[in-house]
Amino acid sequence: MHDGLSGPRGRVILAKAGLDAHERGVHVVAHGLRNAGFEVIYLGLRRTPEQVVAAALQEDADVIGLSSLAGGHRHFSKAILDLLEPVDTPPLVVVGGLIPPDDEQEMLQAGVALVFNVESPVSGIVVALKEAVSERRRLLHA
Numbered sequence: 242m243h244d245g246l247s248g249p250r251g252r253v254i255l256a257k258a259g260l261d262a263h264e265r266g267v268h269v270v271a272h273g274l275r276n277a278g279f280e281v282i283y284l285g286l287r288r289t290p291e292q293v294v295a296a297a298l299q300e301d302a303d304v305i306g307l308s309s310l311a312g313g314h315r316h317f318s319k320a321i322l323d324l325l326e327p328v329d330t331p332p333l334v335v336v337g338g339l340i341p342p343d344d345e346q347e348m349l350q351a352g353v354a355l356v357f358n359v360e361s362p363v364s365g366i367v368v369a370l371k372e373a374v375s376e377r378r379r380l381l382h383a
Contacts, residue, residue: 252279252301255281258288259311266308267308269363273364273367290321307321308338315344335355
């Protein structure tokens with residue numbers, strides 16, 4: 242059941258930034274989100290933060306999901322957050338992949354909304370994003 246607002250459960254931009262070419266996991270997550278009613282736009286490999294943010298703003302995304310298995314998660318999430326700073330109602334930024342616990346805390350403190358590790362079940366990602374998008378939309382329409 243949807244959150245009462247028209248359209249999909251949420252619009253999600255997924256991307257791999259930098260030279261990270263490990264994309265099996267992001268495809269699994271994209272498939273799971275689509276099956277749960279999200280609209281998913283996968284930008285593919287080797288995207289710059291500027292490309293990711295431009296696509297998210299153009300598509301009026303609720304969420305930017307950054308997949309990182311090659312260690313660039315802190316750099317790229319910070320760059321994306323910096324580019325979103327002047328935006329009135331920015332999309333949520335979530336990061337998934339090989340994320341050490343210390344990095345997770347640092348990214349959450351910097352403004353990343355959610356962090357998922359490689360062991361996070363897709364069902365848990367779906368539930369967390371449903372809740373986060375529902376709250377974001379509620380605040381936008383309040």
